[in-house]
Amino acid sequence: MSLRTAFDTNPDRRYIMFGGKGGLGKTTFSAATAYWLAKQGYRVLVFSVDPQASLSDIFKRDIFGKGPVEIMPNLYAQEIDADQRIKEYQEEIRQKIRDMYGLPQIPEEIENYIQAAAAEPAMEESAIFDEVVDIVVGSQYDYYIYDLVPLGHALYYLSMASVYDEWIDKITKLREEMAEYDQVAAVMRRDKETEEDKILSELQFIKHRINTSSSILTDRQKTAFFFVVVPEEMIILDTQKAAGLFAKFDVPICGYIVNRVIPPELADQSIPEYLRNRLAMQKSYLEKIDRTFGGQVLARVPEFERDITGLPMIERMAQVMFGGET
Ligand SMILES: Nc1ncnc2c1ncn2[C@@H]1O[C@H](COP(=O)(O)OP(=O)(O)OP(=O)(O)O)[C@@H](O)[C@H]1O
Numbered sequence: 001m002s003l004r005t006a007f008d009t010n011p012d013r014r015y016i017m018f019g020g021k022g023g024l025g026k027t028t029f030s031a032a033t034a035y036w037l038a039k040q041g042y043r044v045l046v047f048s049v050d051p052q053a054s055l056s057d058i059f060k061r062d063i064f065g066k067g068p069v070e071i072m073p074n075l076y077a078q079e080i081d082a083d084q085r086i087k088e089y090q091e092e093i094r095q096k097i098r099d100m101y102g103l104p105q106i107p108e109e110i111e112n113y114i115q116a117a118a119a120e121p122a123m124e125e126s127a128i129f130d131e132v133v134d135i136v137v138g139s140q141y142d143y144y145i146y147d148l149v150p151l152g153h154a155l156y157y158l159s160m161a162s163v164y165d166e167w168i169d170k171i172t173k174l175r176e177e178m179a180e181y182d183q184v185a186a187v188m189r190r191d192k193e194t195e196e197d198k199i200l201s202e203l204q205f206i207k208h209r210i211n212t213s214s215s216i217l218t219d220r221q222k223t224a225f226f227f228v229v230v231p232e233e234m235i236i237l238d239t240q241k242a243a244g245l246f247a248k249f250d251v252p253i254c255g256y257i258v259n260r261v262i263p264p265e266l267a268d269q270s271i272p273e274y275l276r277n278r279l280a281m282q283k284s285y286l287e288k289i290d291r292t293f294g295g296q297v298l299a300r301v302p303e304f305e306r307d308i309t310g311l312p313m314i315e316r317m318a319q320v321m322f323g324g325e326t
């Protein structure tokens with residue numbers, strides 16, 4: 001099977017992810033796939049959860065924190081600005097406190113607390129997560145391409161969805177129990193009761209959002225996760241391990257793409273011994289990849305003579321990934 005048939009035969013898979021260790025080509029493949037799909041007439045969003053501005057680099061456009069930016073007809077790219085989102089949270093909390101207590105200004109101790117909470121590393125992650133949820137629950141695109149962070153981190157996001165989910169389950173249950181007790185005194189405390197109801201329904205709303213986004217991640221019908229590998233010993237081993245872990249999280253692994261393959265035709269030319277050795281070594285790792293991942297290898301992508309940045313290079317990449325006309 002080829003990458004192209006993987007797409008053609010599964011038209012319902014609209015959430016596309018490229019995973020792999022750092023620097024192997026996830027962003028490159030995400031951008032090229034988005035380009036190819038847009039050229040086919042689909043409306044595509046490729047978005048990045050990476051605080052490093054990776055899509056800005058490849059598209060040669062500053063898109064960080066600007067929402068979805070149109071790169072060409074049908075192709076939109078977005079880079080999430082977590083700090084911006086955290087600032088919005090903080091302001092929301094301040095507003096709620098002001099409204100609830102009728103305060104003109106936030107007391108200093110509370111302001112300090114708000115600042116300290118925003119500095120927590122988990123805050124950035126949850127801000128990113130929240131924005132991703134926003135993106136995928138709004139259904140304005142035919143395809144959503146996730147430009148993922150390196151493997152370990154991607155796993156973290158996946159596990160976070162289930163941690164969040166459990167946490168909200170617990171709180172919701174507590175709330176429901178409290179609501180039951182409350183009913184006894186409900187007649188006397190009408191105000192209190194409606195407030196509890198509001199919190200409960202807000203929790204259920206959050207839970208629904210998280211469930212929607214994490215169920216997309218593990219939905220075999222809608223989602224395709226491709227692993228990026230390169231013909232190197234350590235990468236093959238690590239990818240194998242990661243694939244096992246991802247399978248545990250029910251991530252639908254749809255295939256492997258081998259990147260940075262030195263064109264084997266070079267061996268027919270007069271080339272230095274150095275390159276000949278590299279080609280021989282690569283040959284053995286390519287065979288190992290085929291043995292390890294078998295029929296799941298969907299494409300071999302050559303090492304280009306330069307970095308993949310700008311639309312003309314992205315187009316060339318799309319052509320080798322998907323073949324033929326784009
Ligand atoms: N086949 C290729 N030929 C030449 N250069 C490539 C190829 N694939 C990727 N590159 C270059 O390698 C670098 C790393 O690629 P890319 O940014 O796509 O990796 P990544 O997996 O997204 O990295 P990170 O884990 O940091 O997000 C980029 O400069 C990219 O242009």
Ligand SMILES: [Mg+2]
Pocket residue numbers: 026027028050054147148149
């Ligand atoms: Mg990247």
